[in-house]
Amino acid sequence: MMTETLRTRVWPVVAVLIVIIALWYVAALFMNRSVAVNEAELKGENLTSSELWMKSFTLKKPLLPTPDQIGVEIWKTTAEMKVTSKRSLVYHAWVTLSATLLGFAIGTATGILLAVGIVHNKAMDKSLMPWVIASQTIPILAVAPMLIVVLNAIGISGLLPKALISTYLSFFPVVVGMVKGLRSPEVIQLDLMHTYNANKTQIFWKLRFPASVPFLFASLKVGVAISLIGAIVGELPTGAVAGLGARLLSGSYYGQTIQIWSALFVSAFLAGALVFAVGATERVVNRLMGVKPEARV
Amino acid sequence: MAENQSSVVSAKNLGLTFQTNDGPVVALTGVNLEVKKGDFVSFIGPSGCGKTTFLRAIADLEKATEGELRVNGTTPEDARKNRAYGYVFQAAALYPWRTIEKNIALPLEIMGYSAQEQQARIARTMELVNLTGFEKKFPWQLSGGMQQRASIARALAFDADLLLMDEPFGALDEIVRDHLNQQLLELWARTNKTICFVTHSIPEAVYLSTKIVVMSPRPGRVTDIIESTLPRERPLDIRETPEFLAIAHRVREGLAAGHSYDD
Numbered sequence: 001m002m003t004e005t006l007r008t009r010v011w012p013v014v015a016v017l018i019v020i021i022a023l024w025y026v027a028a029l030f031m032n033r034s035v036a037v038n039e040a041e042l043k044g045e046n047l048t049s050s051e052l053w054m055k056s057f058t059l060k061k062p063l064l065p066t067p068d069q070i071g072v073e074i075w076k077t078t079a080e081m082k083v084t085s086k087r088s089l090v091y092h093a094w095v096t097l098s099a100t101l102l103g104f105a106i107g108t109a110t111g112i113l114l115a116v117g118i119v120h121n122k123a124m125d126k127s128l129m130p131w132v133i134a135s136q137t138i139p140i141l142a143v144a145p146m147l148i149v150v151l152n153a154i155g156i157s158g159l160l161p162k163a164l165i166s167t168y169l170s171f172f173p174v175v176v177g178m179v180k181g182l183r184s185p186e187v188i189q190l191d192l193m194h195t196y197n198a199n200k201t202q203i204f205w206k207l208r209f210p211a212s213v214p215f216l217f218a219s220l221k222v223g224v225a226i227s228l229i230g231a232i233v234g235e236l237p238t239g240a241v242a243g244l245g246a247r248l249l250s251g252s253y254y255g256q257t258i259q260i261w262s263a264l265f266v267s268a269f270l271a272g273a274l275v276f277a278v279g280a281t282e283r284v285v286n287r288l289m290g291v292k293p294e295a296r297v
Numbered sequence: 298m299a300e301n302q303s304s305v306v307s308a309k310n311l312g313l314t315f316q317t318n319d320g321p322v323v324a325l326t327g328v329n330l331e332v333k334k335g336d337f338v339s340f341i342g343p344s345g346c347g348k349t350t351f352l353r354a355i356a357d358l359e360k361a362t363e364g365e366l367r368v369n370g371t372t373p374e375d376a377r378k379n380r381a382y383g384y385v386f387q388a389a390a391l392y393p394w395r396t397i398e399k400n401i402a403l404p405l406e407i408m409g410y411s412a413q414e415q416q417a418r419i420a421r422t423m424e425l426v427n428l429t430g431f432e433k434k435f436p437w438q439l440s441g442g443m444q445q446r447a448s449i450a451r452a453l454a455f456d457a458d459l460l461l462m463d464e465p466f467g468a469l470d471e472i473v474r475d476h477l478n479q480q481l482l483e484l485w486a487r488t489n490k491t492i493c494f495v496t497h498s499i500p501e502a503v504y505l506s507t508k509i510v511v512m513s514p515r516p517g518r519v520t521d522i523i524e525s526t527l528p529r530e531r532p533l534d535i536r537e538t539p540e541f542l543a544i545a546h547r548v549r550e551g552l553a554a555g556h557s558y559d560d
Binding site: 186188189191192193194195196197198202206207210211213289290291292 | 356357358377378380382383384386387388390392393394395396403404406407408435437
């Protein structure tokens with residue numbers, strides 16, 4: 001059983017990872033070589049090719065940092081640093097994460113409420129959906145600064161404006177998924193409710209909502225990942241001093257590629273953890289709702 | 298007056314026309330029928346003869362466009378609001394996220410029975426359809442026949458006197474079907490319910506019914522109403538008696554007559 005999962009699930013992932021890392025070192029060598037050569041010339045050093053090789057992998061400001069450089073940087077800024085430090089990536093990740101979670105919560109609630117309205121109200125069905133779709137055609141990079149400036153002008157600053165950008169992105173998949181989910185009951189299941197003379201509230205809680213749960217989780221997985229992106233984007237235009245977005249920005253100001261890449265990796269890790277958390281919740285809910293095991297994802 | 302009281306379903310010159318994109322489709326026309334309390338009435342005919350439409354009209358799932366239809370002496374809508382009938386669909390239509398007992402509890406929850414009353418009724422109806430012991434199972438853990446029995450239990454749970462069944466065993470194999478037919482007859486004898494049963498199987502209709510309504514399509518209408526002469530007590534091998542075969546023959550003739558449009 002154990003070796004089986006190792007063979008079918010762990011090994012393929014590890015194999016791909018090894019290939020990626022190998023390609024990465026090759027790419028780092030080619031990209032950083034010229035920088036290393038320039039640096040050596042500047043210092044008047046005469047390097048053998050193996051020394052040049054080593055130098056390409058250990059530059060302070062490489063074009064492409066190597067995985068080990070990023071790993072060391074992440075280790076130094078997380079495990080070896082107090083979380084309260086302004087240089088700690090844990091601190092920055094938490095700043096971004098809190099905005100993400102708040103925005104995700106508001107976005108999910110908004111999305112569900114809109115979907116309930118669209119499904120139950122003909123006028124909302126006809127009028128709202130085009131606007132919902134239009135909202136996502138506007139680039140978030142254009143909306144984010146305006147939203148933050150406007151909110152600042154009316155005295156709202158800090159966590160909420162960033163969270164609202166997450167909301168703006170994450171409500172969309174929830175609306176689309178939930179409209180589909182709430183409409184997913186079969187005619188026969190609805191007819192059954194009709195024969196019981198059930199009212200709309202009963203039909204919603206006993207049929208539409210439970211039927212929509214698989215759709216909800218699919219939407220939440222997308223929603224939570226783009227919530228994180230929303231929070232990071234929200235940190236960029238404001239010159240925020242904290243958060244993963246701020247780390248990315250300051251890293252690019254000072255050419256600190258290693259810092260950029262480690263912030264990038266931490267945000268990727270965070271996104272993965274968030275999606276995993278939604279997936280784990282889904283598995284628990286599936287078990288409670290008696291989903292057939294092979295149908296479980 | 299006594300006669301009026303015992304009439305459960307009464308159709309007078311009933312017609313139902315669907316408005317479709319291809320123009321009106323006459324699903325039912327000129328249907329006259331009386332179903333008395335305690336009857337077991339089968340509706341048989343080829344697809345398109347309106348047998349399901351008629352059942353759905355009784356259940357207020359479709360509205361008749363002509364004539365008059367009374368259920369328990371009231372309009373179908375009022376009968377539905379009084380929860381006068383339990384409906385068993387072609388598919389079990391169990392809610393997959395509910396256990397079997399919770400599925401049976403569904404109408405009880407909607408109708409506001411107390412938790413204690415719900416428990417008592419779940420236990421009683423599950424016993425009635427021989428499903429005791431499967432309370433905590435989810436629908437996918439049961440066979441098709443068991444699922445359909447659970448859906449019958451669900452229709453029985455709130456004590457409606459009228460049971461409307463739309464080809465409930467149509468998707469099951471013949472062995473399971475025989476077995477369920479027998480159980481249905483037992484259940485009918487024990488509960489004294491009125492049952493309207495849609496089927497496309499001649500032996501099934503003859504075996505189960507006190508009254509067989511033969512229907513034909515285009516437009517959907519009743520071609521023959523046969524009062525069964527078989528006794529109420531019916532072992533499976535009654536199906537080989539001459540009496541049974543004679544009724545089956547008459548049903549077949551009625552069906553063939555309805556098909557004359559094919560020529």
